[in-house]
Amino acid sequence: MPWGSDLISGPGSRKGRIVDDLQNCYGFHHIYTEDIIYREFPRKMANVMKIETVNDIKEVIESDPSHITADWIMSMIEREIEREAYHTNGFLVDYIPNQKVMIKIDTLLQNVEGMLSKFEEKYPISFALNLAVPSDKVLKTKQVYCATPEAKEKMKETGGQGDEADSGLIKRRAVLFNNTVKPFIDYFTKQDRLVTVDVTCGVADIIWHRVHELFCDLDFKPCRTVNTVIVFAFDENEADGIDYDKYQIEHVQLASIVGNANDSVENLLKHLSKFIDEQSKVADSFVVNLSGTSVTRQSVQKLTKKLILFAEVELGYIEKYLPGSPQNYIPQVNSTKYKAVCSVENEICLFPTDAEDSVCQYIALFMTYYRLL
Template identity: 25%
Template sequence: MSTIDNLKDRKTPVFSPEDVTVVFVLGGPGAGKGTQCERLVARHGFAHLSAGDLLRAEQSRPNSQFGDLIRDHIRNGLIVPMEVTIALLEASMRQILDEPTAVTSTSTSTQTGDKKKKGKFLIDGFPRKLDQAIKFEEAVVPAQFVLFYDCPEAEMERRLLERGKTSGREDDNAESIRKRFRTFIETSMPVVDYFEKQDRVVKIDATPAPDQVFEATEKELEKRLGGGKLA
């Protein structure tokens, strides 16, 4: 795994966008990002990486070089240094890219391990802040675009309160939900605005039913990726 100092100093991406396709997936809490990511993984073979899940797993991993730091920051309500999150994302991408995959050769009908397969990654809930976006693109790989699920706050609140009846999550209550909305608007919307100025945002209306949202997502991804990348 890359060290924090290595990431801080790195000015050249370690992956080429010709070989690795990254799509950032953003949207307010309750916009349905997770549901749509699951469907894209199942139908189009993307790898789905969640920054939050990686941080939670890392703090519990024995002998982790970042575990104590992550725990201390979370315990004190602080944002984990972006270099740690980016290092975890990079390490996960490398692991997936290095996994041999069975490829059938049309000429020999034999199967070989192809370690140079093109990687397609959905990075969910990241970047949460503009500096994270800039550093990731500088040190890891430029993203193709941001897939932004746009949903009115009233609808997201309704969904989360409904989920809270059975989820058991402490933050699925009206007060916490509204704080999460404010945080998203203040920290993540500048990321969306930054990419939008570069024509690198695909905005999807997340209000309809999941099937309709997925249909719209596929159409937009085909326009942006095409060339077999969505296959």
């Protein structure tokens, strides 16, 4: 069968972003117990009662949580694996729900060791990925997650009571989650198959970079890069002044990686898209020198394909867009600004400020299109 892994993550782990990136980068299929409950529970109870809304589901579970059993959940997981086995590179199973009413379902945690052992007779698990905020860092981390304008205003209005309440809520939630996942942690720890990533920093880009590095170290093969930042330089001098080593940016001379530098703009960008995805294990930020190819300001402006304006063009420094860059970045006097086009897939294309907006949008559109094929 395709590769499978178990996912364990607590409050503040940025799990949603990490799961999304794992799916896009490695082609994994995500199976989430909470989704299964919302999707399948009304069908399970159809002969007993009519359940139409999410609130109906929660009310039934609160009144009688025994309706949700580990055996039933595992049977639904197995059914989904069998259905998707030939359409994915592997499975990412997220067993612990996020909703408090579901975390507290005792029947989900009965005989975890026996349940997982039985499951692995048919579907072996490679390892468990634990995205964890250590308990001794919960209060410190809370300051990162709750430092929003709304939270600060609440602190002013309540004299700090709101902040204390938030702190207590996060701590209680972390304790509840840690108690819930302990049987899973113990099971994979005993077999030396638990991989833990400390997510205390709370910065999704940094967490993803570490997780991606981990999977590459374990010889998993990425299908494509994600959260990519690509700087396009039409002339040699437009790539000057970028600190490649500091930001771990790879320099790409387009003319040297294609068979015919005078090929059509679309074919060259298609080839570039493929090349970037093949570099997934090396970098996720690139400077692409277009000089010596048919991709010029003038040639792109002549394209007649109808534009889909999926994003606006904005101005910003490269540090604003690079993964893990500080939000309070203060540019130096000689820093260079770029025009940026961001796709709905969080792919960012940067261009010289004198490039026409339509040129930036065309190139970004083609890059996004080819990389989603």
